[in-house]
Amino acid sequence: MIAYTFTGPGARRPFRGDRWPPPGEWAAAGRGSRVDHLPVWIATELWLVELEGSVHEVATQLRADRGRLVRRIDAWDDAAAGEFARWCGRRILELSRAADGDERLNAFRADAETFAAAADANVAGWVATRAAAAADGEDGAARERARQTGWLQERLHLDPVPRV
Amino acid sequence: MSGSPEMLSCREVVELVTEYLEGALSEAEEVRFEEHLAMCDGCAAYLDQMRTTIALAGRLDPEAVDLEACDRLMHAFRGWKADPEGRAE
Numbered sequence: 001m002i003a004y005t006f007t008g009p010g011a012r013r014p015f016r017g018d019r020w021p022p023p024g025e026w027a028a029a030g031r032g033s034r035v036d037h038l039p040v041w042i043a044t045e046l047w048l049v050e051l052e053g054s055v056h057e058v059a060t061q062l063r064a065d066r067g068r069l070v071r072r073i074d075a076w077d078d079a080a081a082g083e084f085a086r087w088c089g090r091r092i093l094e095l096s097r098a099a100d101g102d103e104r105l106n107a108f109r110a111d112a113e114t115f116a117a118a119a120d121a122n123v124a125g126w127v128a129t130r131a132a133a134a135a136d137g138e139d140g141a142a143r144e145r146a147r148q149t150g151w152l153q154e155r156l157h158l159d160p161v162p163r164v
Numbered sequence: 165m166s167g168s169p170e171m172l173s174c175r176e177v178v179e180l181v182t183e184y185l186e187g188a189l190s191e192a193e194e195v196r197f198e199e200h201l202a203m204c205d206g207c208a209a210y211l212d213q214m215r216t217t218i219a220l221a222g223r224l225d226p227e228a229v230d231l232e233a234c235d236r237l238m239h240a241f242r243g244w245k246a247d248p249e250g251r252a253e
Binding site for chain 2: 042
């Protein structure tokens with residue numbers, strides 16, 4: 001199946017300490033995610049990945065015996081990541097203003113305006129999700145992640161079921 | 165999907181890093197571990213350091229360590245164990 005995968009710079013496989021082989025070449029232990037889990041895994045580069053052999057989903061991650069990069073999604077770059085981080089920062093402020101006086105949300109407000117750099121994108125998304133959880137419980141958190149997925153889909157023109 | 169509601173803490177990641185590197189965690193635990201790493205540069209760097217340390221230590225021949233260095237290391241390890249705060253001298 002075709003899925004998405006975030007990597008470090010130069011297709012570095014997060015957590016494994018090595019790089020994906022060049023596009024088209026198989027690697028053991030393929031990892032990816034569906035579009036609706038992408039915000040959890042945000043990193044520097046976004047790729048389409050083909051997964052093969054015992055493909056199964058564990059929470060937010062697709063796992064397979066092997067995987068190979070198909071092509072990079074160039075629309076996800078530092079500019080897009082910075083936009084996403086700032087969008088999440090504004091969302092944190094909205095949530096905290098809507099619940100003025102709630103100490104849990106006020107604590108998030110102090111950090112919100114610092115999210116401007118591409119490197120902050122994953123953390124900004126997570127903090128916005130926890131702010132939504134503080135405001136509306138875990139249902140609110142799930143809705144916030146869905147909003148973030150929507151942002152990524154629209155900005156990067158991602159298909160829910162990715163095509164090669 | 166918001167990811168795991170109960171994100172692992174940095175302390176929990178540090179405690180689990182050896183099991184993660186040995187492949188001893190369940191798949192669900194691995195995913196929770198990796199979700200934390202995806203947003204925590206500090207823990208991701210710690211994992212890299214552990215992986216590097218294991219790779220280097222695995223290549224070290226015990227006879228390549230001179231006696232004086234060996235004595236200093238043993239002294240530090242014993243002092244570390246004796247210190248309830250876990251500080252090496």
